[in-house]
Structures are given as C-alpha cells and as structure tokens.
Ligand code: ADP
C-alpha cells in the first residue's frame with residue numbers, strides 16, 4: 001500500500017506539512033507547535049525579521065550603536081562572573097582576522113550554551129553593537145552556527161536572509177531550508193482572485209510572487225521596508241486579508257439595508273416632554289447623535305447603529321429618547337445590559353424619568369422568578385409594558401414581545417454576536433442600537449464594525465472635573481486611607497474595587513469580604529461600609545446599591561460587578577486593589593465610575609511592586625491620560641487586535657499577517673475597493689466575480705450571516 005503522496009491531495013495547499021520534502025514526523029511535531037499543519041500554513045509563516053547578508057562586514061568594520069551582522073570563528077567561550085561574583089554571564093569571543101567581538105548572554109542554560117558554542121565553530125551573529133571596556137560586544141545576539149562552505153551557501157548567505165521565529169530544536173537553517181522547499185514547490189498554487197481593475201488601481205504585485213519575495217527577498221529589496229513589513233510583497237498579502245474581510249462586511253451591510261423594517265414617523269412629542277423635565281440640556285454631541293438615530297428610524301429599513309461615547313458621555317438618555325419615539329408609535333423598546341446591577345440602575349433611572357409620562361417600564365433579570373416573572377412575561381406579551389430593561393434574561397426563549405420596534409444593547413462589547421442577534425430576533429426586523437464606551441479610533445471602528453453606522457458622542461456634559469489618577473505601592477496604603485477619609489468627611493463617597501479572576505475567584509472574594517470587615521472594624525469604624533459582589537442575591541445587591549445611592553453607605557467595597565455603567569455622581573474616589581491585575585480598558589471603565597458630578601475626583605491604583613513590565617505600562621498610561629481614545633490605542637497595542645476586539649467572538653475572520661494598527665492605511669484602501677465592488681455588483685453575479693464568492697465562503701466559514709450586528 002502506498003502512503004498518500006503530496007500529488008494525491010486535491011488541493012495541494014492543504015497537504016499536511018509532514019509530506020513536504022525533508023519533513024518527517026519529528027519535524028512535523030515541532031512545526032505543529034508553531035501552528036503549521038499544512039503547506040498553506042507554512043506559506044503564511046512569514047519571517048519575523050530580515051538580515052542583510054548581501055555583503056558580510058568584517059568585525060573591524062562593525063559600528064557601535066548600530067544593529068549589525070557579522071561572521072567569525074569562536075575563539076573562546078564560557079561562563080564569567082561580574083559584580084563581585086554576584087552575577088553570571090556567558091561569553092563567546094569571536095574573531096575573523098580583522099578583529100574580535102564578545103557575544104554575551106545574561107541568562108540561559110550553561111550546559112546548553114557550552115555545547116552550542118564550542119571553540120572552533122563558525123557562526124553568524126547579529127544584534128546591536130556596543131562598546132564596553134574598549135571592546136565591541138553584543139548582548140543576546142541572534143546567532144546561527146555555520147557548517148560547510150559559506151561561499152557555496154546561497155540560501156543563508158549573499159542575500160537578504162529571512163529570520164523566522166524559532167522554537168527549541170527548530171533552528172533558522174532548518175526552517176529556511178524547509179521554507180525554501182515550500183515556497184519553490186507550492187507558491188504557484190496560491191491565488192487571490194481580486195479583480196484585475198483593483199489590482200491595477202492599487203498597484204498590487206502577483207499574489208504568489210508576493211510570497212516568494214517575502215520569504216526570500218530579491219537582491220534589490222529595501223531591508224528597512226521588509227523589516228517594517230511594508231514591502232510590496234507584504235502589502236499584497238495584507239491587502240488580500242483585508243479585502244476579503246471588507247467584502248464580507250459590505251455584503252452584510254447591503255443585506256441589512258435591503259431588508260424591510262419599520263418606518264417610525266412621529267413628531268417626537270413624548271421625547272420632547274421628557275427633555276423639558278430633565279434637569280440638564282443635551283450636549284451638542286448628544287443632539288447630533290439623536291438626530292442621526294431619528295433619521296435612521298424614519299427610513300423603511302432596519303437601523304443598525306453603534307453609539308460610541310466615552311464613559312460618562314451620556315449614552316443612556318440618548319437611547320431612551322430614541323426608545324420613546326418607538327413607544328409613541330405603539331411599539332416596544334428593549335434595553336439589554338450585561339450585568340444585573342447595571343440593568344437595575346437603568347431601570348431605576350429610566351423609571352424615574354418616564355413614570356410621569358405614563359410609560360410602562362419593566363425590569364427583567366434572571367433573579368426575578370416564579371409568578372412575578374410569569375406576570376412580567378404576560379405584560380410584555382400583551383404589549384402593556386412599553387420599555388423592557390434587563391440582562392440576558394430578556395433574550396430567553398419564553399420572552400415574547402408584542403411588537404418590538406427597537407433593540408438597544410448597552411456595553412455591547414460585553415456581549416457575544418449570538419446574544420446580540422437573539423435580541424434582534426425578538427421582533428420583526430426591529431431597529432438596532434448598540435452602545436459602547438470602547439473608543440476605538442473611528443477609521444478602525446468603521447472598518448471593523450463595517451456593517452454598522454456609527455455615531456460618536458465626543459463631548460462630555462458640562463461641568464465635569466478632571467480625574468486625577470495615581471499609582472500607589474502597598475507601602476502607601478495608609479496615605480490612601482487618608483485620602484478616603486478626607487473625601488468622606490467632605491460628604492463624598494468611595495468605591496474600593498477588588499479583582500475577581502476566575503482561577504482564584506474564591507480567594508479574591510474572600511479578600512473583598514475580609515477587607516470590608518477590616519475597614520469597618522479597624523480602619524473606619526465611624527463610616528458605613530458596604531459590600532457588593534456578583535454572588536449575592538439580587539435583593540441584597542439591589543438593597544446595597546440603593547443604600548449607596550441614598551448615601552447611607554459611604555464606602556462601597558465591590559468586585560468588578562460595578563465595572564460598567566454604574567452612575568453615582570456623588571462618588572469621588574475610586575480605589576482599585578491589585579490594579580496590576582486589571583486590563584487597561586477595564587481600569588478606564590472603573591475610573592469612569594467617578595468624576596460624574598461636579599466634584600474633583602481621584603482614582604487610586606494600588607499595585608504590587610513586582611508587576612510585569614506590561615502591567616507597569618498599563619498603570620503609567622492610566623496616570624498619564626483620561627482620554628479614552630488614547631487608552632484604547634495603548635490597550636490595542638498591548639493586547640493585539642485579536643484579544644482587543646474579541647475577534648474570535650465577534651464572528652470576524654482572523655488575520656494571519658495583517659495587523660489592524662500597523663496596517664490601517666491598507667485597511668482603508670481595501671475597504672474602499674470592496675465597498676465599491678459591491679456597489680457595482682451587489683450580489684456578485686458577474687461571472688468574473690463568482691470565484692470571489694467562493695473565497696468569501698471559505699474565509700468567513702459560514703460566519704457571514706451570523707456576524708450581523710457588530
Ligand atoms: P454613559 O455614556 O457612560 O453610559 P450615562 O448615560 O450613564 O453615561 O450618563 C452619565 C451621567 O451624566 C448621568 O448621571 C446622566 O444623567 C448625566 N448626563 C447625561 N447627559 C447629560 C447632559 N447633557 N448634561 C448633564 N448631565 C448629563
């Protein structure tokens with residue numbers, strides 16, 4: 001019996017990597033660790049960097065302060081001590097007749113290093129050259145042991161050489177040899193059927209050629225561009241990824257626009273009444289957003305709009321005013337919030353606002369049970385309840401609306417695609433309004449939520465005082481208590497927040513509980529301290545929130561149940577315990593709980609000294625800016641786009657090469673072309689476009705329908 005050979009795979013790109021020349025089961029295992037299972041994965045495994053080895057410099061020519069590449073023979077290697085024998089360093093002395101240089105490793109396994117860097121071996125090294133004690137040295141260089149004659153080796157020398165990301169047991173030369181086999185053998189089979197007009201307009205190179213050039217750049221390529229992933233080859237591959245993303249979004253957007261929806265025609269008298277009763281006036285940004293919403297609602301197609309506005313910018317009232325227009329037309333509105341505490345707060349605020357207008361509001365959370373629940377179901381079904389506010393409970397199967405006209409999703413980033421879709425399905429093509437405080441840059445929002453229209457509330461209500469943010473180490477705790485005491489004495493209120501991390505949930509909860517007790521008994525016996533966490537019963541939670549709102553509690557110790565949405569204008573201090581354990585956006589959300597009234601507020605981040613470098617960057621960013629956009633950009637950079645947008649759960653395809661931040665200009669071009677194409681051929685019916693459909697189906701793997709709504 002013959003083992004299947006590569007040529008029997010119908011689609012050669014799907015050939016398991018194991019069947020590529022020179023790869024056996026052992027190597028295949030190592031490659032699998034890198035996520036390389038098929039030939040196609042291999043082609044997409046792009047170099048992480050490039051080295052200019054067109055002409056190797058002599059060691060004497062290497063300049064300090066520059067990233068350089070050299071070649072030489074190991075004269076000596078071994079462990080040395082410094083700082084009075086306190087620290088060890090592994091040193092390798094390399095010479096080439098013209099001079100010498102020392103390569104240094106400050107950590108690493110000694111036995112392994114000695115074995116790898118034996119005297120007499122030849123090696124290529126590269127890294128930043130420094131001067132130390134009148135000698136050249138490089139710390140933690142990239143190295144490659146050389147065997148054989150470099151004059152004959154055209155793969156590893158005399159060219160711009162690709163550097164791949166390694167794992168133990170899988171080194172540059174092996175990888176390079178393998179990649180060469182893959183690129184030579186299979187790159188011709190890659191295809192990206194972007195129509196020729198677009199290819200010409202965008203000046204794109206051939207797709208297969210792009211892969212050949214990116215892996216093994218031709219002589220004349222710019223090393224700087226390659227290292228920035230800005231070469232023509234990179235651009236072509238990235239364009240392809242973005243183009244098919246945007247083409248999918250363009251199709252979706254068109255699909256929604258074609259559906260028949262409800263055209264809400266009203267004078268907005270009810271909304272006007274509420275406006276007259278409010279103690280404040282809408283900001284310009286709120287007015288603009290509302291008018292964008294109203295014009296969508298009047299159209300006979302479903303609205304699909306995202307309101308983006310930083311914490312505290314006043315999204316709730318805008319959503320409610322939209323809701324009242326729907327109510328006026330005899331329809332129902334639903335508002336779904338991610339936590340019970342937030343749903344309850346919305347209920348209280350909204351109830352207070354609209355009660356005197358004769359509008360019926362109901363709260364629905366999973367904690368409302370039994371006959372009470374049945375009764376609410378009934379009132380929703382009959383249409384008696386006009387505005388339903390709740391958590392996930394609103395999308396349960398038993399909930400039937402009489403006729404839902406507007407579905408509002410608050411803090412949409414906390415919901416999955418499916419849940420958002422389910423709320424929409426409670427009506428017949430209702431209008432959809434999603435809200436978020438995640439202030440991703442507008443161009444990115446446009447492209448990522450490409451099927452949504454976006455309104456931006458980029459103005460804060462007047463009179464807000466800036467929040468001062470400061471990081472304290474544990475040793476500063478008593479000073480923190482000092483601040484807390486001072487503020488409470490002034491009549492303000494304080495949040496103290498504990499993380500709840502899944503792995504240590506029990507411990508964390510214990511921390512929060514004990515802290516509340518400790519504060520009450522030993523630190524602030526004269527103040528009233530409350531505790532709030534997600535495990536408490538609804539009624540308890542409700543009672544505590546109520547007491548805090550009514551200032552019966554001065555200091556609220558809580559877990560992240562209060563992360564989003566909570567609105568207590570009198571609270572002026574937010575203390576975050578273990579701040580190093582929170583993500584940047586989360587910290588910003590928490591900080592958004594204060595500074596909502598006319599008082600100067602303080603955000604205090606208590607952090608452990610031994611935080612990671614990344615944590616320190618996060619904390620510093622919090623100290624430096626209150627601007628949600630800057631925070632989001634930093635967060636996006638730290639976490640990477642996949643995590644940041646929750647791409648996996650958003651239903652968007654993920655990228656193999658493209659990087660949303662780095663490649664935004666390409667993203668914008670790709671979007672323009674994709675949307676133009678859908679405008680010209682809305683259903684991709686032209687024969688020349690049928691292949692596009694196929695690629696779309698493959699890339700989106702059935703997510704095209706599901707990914708509707710953000
Ligand atoms: P978010 O956008 O974070 O959801 P909210 O809708 O909770 O913000 O509003 C924050 C606070 O600001 C609330 O107390 C709200 O009543 C108040 N608010 C909203 N709009 C205005 C305005 N135009 N002027 C003054 N206060 C406002």
Ligand code: MG
Pocket residue numbers: 315316410565
């Ligand atoms: Mg809100």
